[in-house]
Amino acid sequence: MSFKFEKLIIWQKSMDFGEKIFLISKEMLNLVSQIRRAVDSIALNISEGSILQSTPEFKRFLGFSIRSLAEVVTCLYKSKNRNYISEEKFNELYDESYQLMNQIIGFRNQLKD
Template sequence: MSFKFEKLIIWQKSMEFGEDIFKLSQNFPKDESFNLTSQIRRASDSVALNISEGSILQSKLEFRKFLGYSIRSLAEVVTCLYKAKNRKYISEEDFNKLYNDSYNIMNQIIAFRNKIIE
């Protein structure tokens, strides 16, 4: 027995992405705990959370709306990644990997959302 969203590749990838962001943010300075660390973790977790929440709704239009929230959360993560890179909390290599992951997940969510028609 499983929920429908567990079969969605976009949900699976966003779950992995959230864990990658969590691990990376463990190395942020302590004085960022209630700022950038919290923000990037909440935004990255929000991607998968919105996919799962939207998937159980009866309306396809509502599901599309929640996928839009996931896309916006990814944009927020990217901005946090830029902040972390600019503040020298992460390497250029880590930034590039997670930036590319964000971009790929976003495009997969957009493609999936475009296939959902009311």
């Protein structure tokens, strides 16, 4: 037996992404709490929206995940600008963020109302 969201690639990828952000956020002093909450919110909203929700409601929660991902990207910019992370690490996580966003949007667009 498993939860519906555990099978979703977007949920699995957002979980992996959260672990990567957790590891780099140890160096980010003031942004630690914010970036960790935002990155965790991506997977949390995917799972919450997938359980016992109508399709429009699930789409709404996927929208929350996308917004949280945008918040993570802003924190990454702040981290790079403050020299908490390297340009290389920023580019790696920025690219992963962009791919994940497109996957979530693509998934959301495939859902039938």
